[in-house]
Amino acid sequence: MTCLDTFMLNAYLEDTLPLRMKQEVQRHLDTCSWCQSKFEQYLDELDTSDDEGEDVWQTEATIQNVMDKLPAYPMNVLKLKPIQKQPVQINWKKRSVDIVKKTTIAVAGLAMVVTFGTAVSPTFANYMSGIYASINPSEVTVTKGPYNAKQVVNLFDKKQTDIGVKKAAEYGFVQPLDMKVTDQGLTMAISAVVADPLRIMVLGSVTDSSGKKIQSFWKDQFTIISSDNVKDFREVRLKDKNGKVIMRLDDNQRETLPWPPVPNGENFAYGGQLSGFFDEANPMPDELILEMRVKRLTDTKGTWNFDIPIDMRPAKAAMKTVALNKELETPTGATVELKEARFAPTATQLEFSNSNPNEKVVEGFRYELVDEKGTVVGKWDDMIEPDERDHNLSILGMSHGASVNFTEKWQPSTSFVHTYMPLDPAKNLTMKLDAVYTAEKVSSQTKLSFAELEKNPKKVNVAGNQITFQSMEMEDDDEYTSFNIPLEAILAKDIVGLPERWTVKDENGNDAALVWLRVNKKENQNGTIKLEGKLDVLFEKKDVKEISVVLDHVIKENKVNWEVPIKGEKK
Structure with missing residues (x-):
């Protein structure tokens, strides 16, 4: 399922989400260790505590127990449209106690490893990985x-x-x-x-x-x-x-x-x-x-x-760079370039690019990095969740794959950097790539009304992908209208995912301030993918009667067989 991003955390901590959506966030935090870590990271910017909150932090045994379960982490999220009004002024001293109570001692006690996006605050624009090591x-x-x-x-x-x-x-x-x-x-x-x-x-x-x-x-x-x-x-x-x-x-x-x-x-x-x-x-x-x-x-x-x-x-002096500039053109027209490998004392990086993005937008890759003995020393798959990655290989906080480029106002990134533990540049490595994920354009606009979905689910066929929207819950308050829409999708052959970036409009053509897709993935016996989850939508206005859900692409897996040796020519 899609995890929380910084804009959702900002809305949650500022208490601007409707009650039901806040409850959904809390339930997700209870079960997703990656988002628990990310939540604590983001609290670095926003929260305040008082004496009562301090008591929670003094439960060292609880804190340590939760910290033991932390993954190494990073950031892989959805389309968000920033709310254009000024931030609400909040009594942070009161808010911190509320947050600690709402998110449980386990969440409040997590270690914080920071990952920020400039979508929320220009003061905290980077995100970074976990830091120092203890060695015998x-x-x-x-x-x-x-x-x-x-x-x-x-x-x-x-x-x-x-x-x-x-x-x-x-x-x-x-x-x-x-x-x-x-x-x-x-x-x-x-x-x-x-x-x-x-x-x-x-x-x-x-x-x-x-x-x-x-x-x-x-x-x-x-x-x-x-x-x-x-x-x-x-x-x-x-x-x-x-x-x-x-x-x-x-x-x-x-x-x-x-x-x-x-x-x-x-x-x-x-x-x-x-x-x-x-x-x-x-x-x-x-x-x-x-x-x-x-x-x-x-x-x-x-x-x-x-x-x-x-x-x-x-x-x-220890930094070595191997210029590769190897290009792969898939049968679908997507062009991928492995530009270079960088060997530094703290990490090894591979940099890719989607060198011809006007033809096909590359959403990500799947590959292994193997040494001379055939041992896998690095692997990447943009279609799996961060918790599923091998954190003994990847340094996720310094990696970005199928990500959003925040400096380009929500445009898909055409540069991909994957970071692994430090590897010896004197040894020969091979990058073995077997799949490229591309954005396949589709055109679908589905109107959904609260009254109609109460009677019957709405089924749509989007280029062979069967998507069913079920009875949705709507919540109004003084400032927002939010929708919680259960959905199920049976994906067509070779389609492995729906995009994280959706467009949702109300009956007057106004864009939603927040769209949050959360799905679980299952593989059917015939090899196709089934998705089950919910689409959460937040409008910065009340009294929304009808919404239109716009889907402009799906994610396709393109099988390839591409090997690039990484050796010599170090500079």
Whole structure:
């Protein structure tokens, strides 16, 4: 089924969803560990707590029990049309207690690993993966990098990590630091940094006057920080060694970094991806400075300033790129290009593109990445849920596949980056791709009325795909009209899914503010796919009498047999 996206979480946390839709979100959160993690990530921006909420967080056994079940995560969601009115001003202190009660202790106690889209807030535009690794020091062998991993490995929490940073630590690319600032009885310390051309991560902690570690730096993000007041708490910039601020290439107006802190056991981790900051015209410097200006920790105002030196030279020297530029044209006309492979200390990436998107829009791929011995060291399938992926291989927070390109106002992305654990560039790899998913254009507009569906389901045939809309529930309040429409679909041969992006209009032609498709997939005995689920629709107005559901494409599986060797020609 389709999972929650940031716009839905925003509407849920601002309490703008009708009661029934809120209940649906809560039920989904109870059963989907990926969305539970994503929900906690998003609370970093929006929620507030008070003393009663604090009591929930003190249930450490419950928190740990839930954290043990967390996947590594990422983002794969639906079509959303941003509501154009100003955000509702909310008493966040009251809201946080409500949210903690509504979403259960298990949800409130989850570890937060951030994944944001600019659809909600320009201040939190990136999403990032889990951070640091805990490794048994006796197993660490430093073979490549300049630093001694044994000095920092015990600082990392074992469960809140990704395999990429673990490998970077094993190879000596985690730099130990000893930077401390004390003000107002609170000491903030920076103890380690790992950086390569793909990302930067800093490990730190906050302790009170008795030396006890406290979680205020990352927990403030969960409790009282929003996009409107984040600068009252901290300002973080990336600079070169001469002090010049480095800004994202697609947003030269904002010099502060949108990266939120996340927990790492008793410590915190801070950082994010670097892919949007540098290109051939703007090369990465050899030395960077992460300037952190922390002004407030919970209710304590003070000054905790750091200029964290980051020597990029060892990781840049270790970074290997293999230019591939291999192109596959499927029998349907879809053209796929495997552009390059990147080998960095914290990750290995493959970059694809839909090089001729005007002919066929590529929705995704299915392939395996195998080494010289035939061992699968990476795999990807855009038609499975994130929870089903092998998180020992994929670093999902740094991957995007059949995704929405937020910088292009909801247009399908034509660039695909898949990220795996660090692999040895000296070894030969082979990418074996056996399926390309394409958007097959269809034309279907179905009118649905509350009264008619109460009497009989409505069946439609869309290019051989049988879709049945059943009796729908409608809910009106002072601002919104929402619909919950159960549906069932028997897909035609080789059709493997319905799109996440639907268009729904009311009787006056107004677009819905939110369309949320949630389905479970089953395979029939004849090899076709059956979908069962619900279509949730939200209009930013009341008294909607009739809706039109527009479906413009379905997702087709195109079988291929394409192998690309990845070896040599490293630069």
